Amino acid sequence: MQYRSYNLNNFRKIPQLRRIKADLKFDIEVVGNILPFKVNNYVIEQMIDWDNPESDPIFRMTFPHREMLLPEHYEEMADLLRKKADPIQIKRKANKIRMKLNPHPAGQLELNVPTFEGKIMRGLQHKYNETVLFFPNRGQTCHAYCTFCFRWPQFVGMNKLKFAMRQTEMVVSYLKHHPEVTDLLITGGDPLTMKTKFLRYIIRSIIRAKLDNIINIRIGSKALSYWPYRFLSDDDAGELIRLFKRVNKRGKRIEFMAHFNHPRELESRPVHDAVKRIIDTGTIIRTQAPVLKNINDDSQVWEKMWKEQVRLGMIPYYMFIARNTGAQHYFAIPLVRALEIYNNAFRKVSGLSRTARGPVMSANPGKIQIVGVQEVKGEKVFVLKFIQARDPDWVGIPYFATFDENAIWRNDLKPAFGEACFFYEEEKKEL
Numbered sequence: 300m301q302y303r304s305y306n307l308n309n310f311r312k313i314p315q316l317r318r319i320k321a322d323l324k325f326d327i328e329v330v331g332n333i334l335p336f337k338v339n340n341y342v343i344e345q346m347i348d349w350d351n352p353e354s355d356p357i358f359r360m361t362f363p364h365r366e367m368l369l370p371e372h373y374e375e376m377a378d379l380l381r382k383k384a385d386p387i388q389i390k391r392k393a394n395k396i397r398m399k400l401n402p403h404p405a406g407q408l409e410l411n412v413p414t415f416e417g418k419i420m421r422g423l424q425h426k427y428n429e430t431v432l433f434f435p436n437r438g439q440t441c442h443a444y445c446t447f448c449f450r451w452p453q454f455v456g457m458n459k460l461k462f463a464m465r466q467t468e469m470v471v472s473y474l475k476h477h478p479e480v481t482d483l484l485i486t487g488g489d490p491l492t493m494k495t496k497f498l499r500y501i502i503r504s505i506i507r508a509k510l511d512n513i514i515n516i517r518i519g520s521k522a523l524s525y526w527p528y529r530f531l532s533d534d535d536a537g538e539l540i541r542l543f544k545r546v547n548k549r550g551k552r553i554e555f556m557a558h559f560n561h562p563r564e565l566e567s568r569p570v571h572d573a574v575k576r577i578i579d580t581g582t583i584i585r586t587q588a589p590v591l592k593n594i595n596d597d598s599q600v601w602e603k604m605w606k607e608q609v610r611l612g613m614i615p616y617y618m619f620i621a622r623n624t625g626a627q628h629y630f631a632i633p634l635v636r637a638l639e640i641y642n643n644a645f646r647k648v649s650g651l652s653r654t655a656r657g658p659v660m661s662a663n664p665g666k667i668q669i670v671g672v673q674e675v676k677g678e679k680v681f682v683l684k685f686i687q688a689r690d691p692d693w694v695g696i697p698y699f700a701t702f703d704e705n706a707i708w709r710n711d712l713k714p715a716f717g718e719a720c721f722f723y724e725e726e727k728k729e730l
């Protein structure tokens with residue numbers, strides 16, 4: 300299949316959209332002027348149920364919806380478009396609204412960028428000891444954009460990632476001087492939007508540098524879901540598969556971190572074929588996704604998704620909580636609801652699916668798991684713990700927050716039992 304992509308400029312040419320109402324198309328335009336929008340012919344032709352697009356999870360995952368904006372923001376933008384305002388005015392308004400959508404959650408881009416020999420390592424993040432994230436400059440787009448993506452500001456050209464020159468050499472020398480690092484996670488955007496030759500250059504450089512500490516080269520990608528032909532029929536698909544095979548033979552591991560949000564994404568034949576082709580190289584595919592209102596806030600959806608992933612040979616890995624950015628009001632569910640969904644799905648699957656950790660908030664101090672709700676001496680509390688933390692000593696220590704049925708993110712939580720702060724905040728003060 301030939302890749303064809305659609306965005307705000309050409310989406311009206313999507314043949315299937317002829318079947319949806321004009322006001323829905325206008326909504327796409329209003330929201331798409333503020334949040335990123337990109338979709339492709341595979342998603343359109345093979346994933347969306349066009350008999351019922353408005354309630355279709357894949358349609359909601361990729362097409363902007365009116366409710367993704369707060370009513371006042373929607374009206375402000377709709378008004379400009381109805382008046383056919385000039386593009387500069389529209390852009391200015393868009394940026395103003397974007398600034399109100401918390402475009403910099405958890406200091407994503409600024410806080411974790413390491414320095415080395417006095418230089419800022421742009422395009423790297425090193426937050427947890429064992430794992431370095433690498434954002435190659437050519438992999439900072441995706442085969443389609445998810446409407447809930449927390450990296451949305453990057454895609455609309457707000458906090459554009461800055462990249463170092465000679466990125467690969469920089470990664471190699473950084474890893475050489477950080478023997479505690481075992482994993483390099485190549486991420487984006489979607490690094491598999493890069494041509495294989497660029498990915499091969501990165502991976503080859505790492506192997507040739509003989510970095511004994513690096514065991515796992517992880518690739519975070521949604522290509523299995525949004526463009527499985529990346530592994531099947533793209534002109535460099537075979538090269539990519541051979542690259543995986545060779546690395547796995549060389550004693551390093553390619554680890555594939557796949558992103559699936561709904562069991563529907565696992566139904567298509569090309570996805571099955573692509574999964575098989577990747578697994579046949581000796582690569583393990585682990586899966587992760589946030590739990591999202593209007594898309595997958597249903598334990599049966601997760602149960603089905605995990606079972607199906609295991610059937611296809613993948614390992615469920617993370618269930619995340621929607622971050623506090625962008626269209627959070629459209630996608631967020633209360634923490635207690637996320638826990639219910641996780642537990643109800645977890646209880647229905649065999650141990651092979653119980654590898655999924657969650658629900659987890661990936662936040663500034665670390666990855667916080669909601670372990671459960673309990674009553675301790677008359678006070679109802681959330682039991683929480685870090686499964687990753689800035690300070691590894693924090694990992695695994697249970698701690699408690701006052702139960703709040705409406706809390707949707709960690710900043711809604713207060714320490715339980717009348718404490719002034721959480722244990723890790725105390726430690727921060729001492730530092």
Ligand SMILES: *Cc1c(COP(=O)(O)O)cnc(C)c1O
Nearest residue numbers: 424426427430432484661666687
């Ligand atoms: C999630 C994450 C990792 C990887 O954590 P694992 O639990 O090893 O998968 C690494 N760095 C950052 C910044 C992360 O958010």
Ligand code: SF4
Nearest residue numbers: 441444445448488521
């Ligand atoms: S594929 Fe990943 S990075 Fe790209 S838009 Fe979706 S969630 Fe964001």
